[in-house]
Amino acid sequence: MVLTLIGISIIIFVLLRLMPGNIADIMFDSAGFVDPAEKAQIEKELGLDLPIPVQYYHWIKGLLVWDLGFSFVSEMPAVDELGPRIPITAKLAALALGFSVLFGLPLGVICAVKQDTGLDYTLRVISLSGLSLPSFWLALLILMFCVTYFGDIPIYMDPPENLWDELLLYSIPAAAVGFRSSALIMRLTRSSMLEVMRQDYIRTARSKGASENSINYHHALKNAVLPVTTIIGIEAAFLIGGLIITETVFNIPGVAHFLVEAILMRDYPIVQNLVMLIALVTVLINFAVDLLYAVLDPRIKYAD
């Protein structure tokens, strides 16, 4: 895991610096010109004139003592910029994931159990639309709908005052971004369930007189959920991609939208620290999914 993170840190660091233009170019953009001498001075101030390995060494050295450096744009400590934004995105991601599992899993089971019925077809059409609709478009439609029919717009204006306000504020964007994941989970659960339900042990359970509920939820779902768990793990990592657009459209001040802005501004300290954090979270989610396999499937055993 440590080796993976070191590899990722090198890739992020080098790739960022291979991108054309740096913060000095961007600063001059708002001034409408570039003065080479003034630009060189800014690069010197920010340490961008140092060789890349030296800059990397400074970054890693800082990381080890929790010194993330300063944002090039706001000239504030990167910790202060990232700190308040991370919980916002984490809550939004958790709600979106919760939404997708809460709807995707049971509806997938229902589709499989009621295969080829009207309900199955309807849910499959809805799930297909979930996969086809880009989340930014869906988000904009939601906003337009709210403005037209309710005369209000559910966007972030001020920090929510209590948990209920927070839940209300984030539930619509979470649903917008979770819709796609729920559709994916639903379709995967359905096909996985159908495959399992054709297995011999299901037939055996049925011949032994087990109830339909026991067959579906105790025998079938328990085995069908393994591939779904993998997808949920992957989706959790991919959520950040969906959240970038959703945070932008709903004006939510989370890290996903902030990351894109930081990339556009070539705000290296923000981007490299944030991408490292995302990498760390992804690695941890994968690790958790691996552990979950052993819990869900007793046949899987990890060596001591």
Added chain:
Amino acid sequence: MQRKLFTIASAVSMVGLMLSAEAAMAQKNGGVLKAYHRGTPPSGSIHEEATNSTVAPYMGVFNNLIMYDQAKAVESLDTIVPDLATKWSWNGDKTKLTFNLRKGVTFHDGKPFTAKDVVCTWNLVKGVGKAKLRKNPRKSWYKNLDKVTADNDYQATFHLKRKQPAFVALLAGGYSPVYPCHVSPKKMRTHPIGTGPFKFVSLKQNEHVKFVKNQNYWKKGLPHLDGINWTIIKSRSTRVLAFVAGKFDFTFNVDVTIPLLKDVKAQAPHAICELVTTNVSFNLIVNQFKPPFDNAKIRKAMVMTMDRKAFIDILSEGQNVQGGAMMPPPSGVWGMPPEFLKTVAGYSSDVAGNRAKARKIMESLGYGPDNKLKVKVSTRNIAVYRDPAVILIDHMKEIYIDATLDTVETSNWHAKVARKDYMVGLNLTGIGVDDPDANFYENYSCGSQRNYTGYCKPEMEALFEKQSMMEDQAARKKLVWEIDKKLQEDAARPMIMHGKAAQCWQPYVKGFVTHVNSIYNNWRMEDVWLDK
């Protein structure tokens, strides 16, 4: 006939009465103005930026020595009013401009304002002295400024190298605030301090910029507002919808485009929206250092193939306006009038005739249907730049120029232009102050950092100087037209059109006047109040 005249006179007097009634309406104090901003301002230091992203929210933090009357829509030398200076006067040969300064004014941190602060501010802009600006976009404005001296605590004198009657125009714009001596340029970027009606509170990237009323403002009774909150919303759809839903009192500086204006009017018919000329022009930059564009004939042919009306009809539903370097009348004070504009090569309405002449020029240089000139048209990768570039490419095809679009990531645009790493580019240029001294020296003068094409002609420099020294403003205007004509025919930076956009606010927002010949100078906001 008499009845008609009587009806008109009655209507005029009714309008007059209504206007005076509104003026007489007692302004209410209190309330926080909720406005939206299109993106995080690059910094709070107005002297370091050349964007309304900074000027619009931060102008209220500062005062100038003099400023354009915030209540008058057209800015000119006649609409300049005192600000931190109580009066100003020229010496006999008009090379010394002395300002008498207001006493008892303090900065937001309680330190007194004196003539030393005036000296420090223009030393910063001149680039002399210890403290340095990180970026200095308006150095070229002050080419003629020799030095600024503090005669005593409350009198400062600007010493010019030569006569420049319109120098005051530069000092009256939003880009000319007075900075405190005792605050470093770095702090001014992150936590600006001024003497203005609003104090800076906080800036949070992608979230908000907040200002609160300066309780010790030297203009008694002002500002009316308790504060201004600019919420930063990057998505234009979201922010306009939020305005329609009533979440905001005020849109960002001319943020509502012509197509969007229709939506706003339909969905929020109560909102007040004013479509104004922005003094932001769409223009062509041709790299005169890169063959074959060092040949003036090719540049002239390119100018002649442009169908400006087509640009205006396609991109702005016929609303944008044609003009030269200076914004055309009636909004612009110095632009060429329509009848004069028609005499400029490439501006006649006979597009087919212009193109036939342009093709002849290209043929004389060896180009033709079988030997087309291959060109890349570079521009920022955002719609407002990209769309006219595509039309331009189409127009160039008419004269054997086979152009392709080269979109540049927006953050790399000026770096690329500064490196002269382009052949032909499509650019947008905003003019801070509608005066030839600002525009010519910034965009067309030899050595100016914002003269992107590198256009430099000694005879034009002489003309720039001649108009700059003229006292008779009517005669100066005639000369400016001639200069503008030459600039267009030389293809120094051929103008395609001057843009228009709308500013909207809720009906209870009072006291805000849109200016029609610059978007950078009417953001003091001290007279704005909420009728709630």
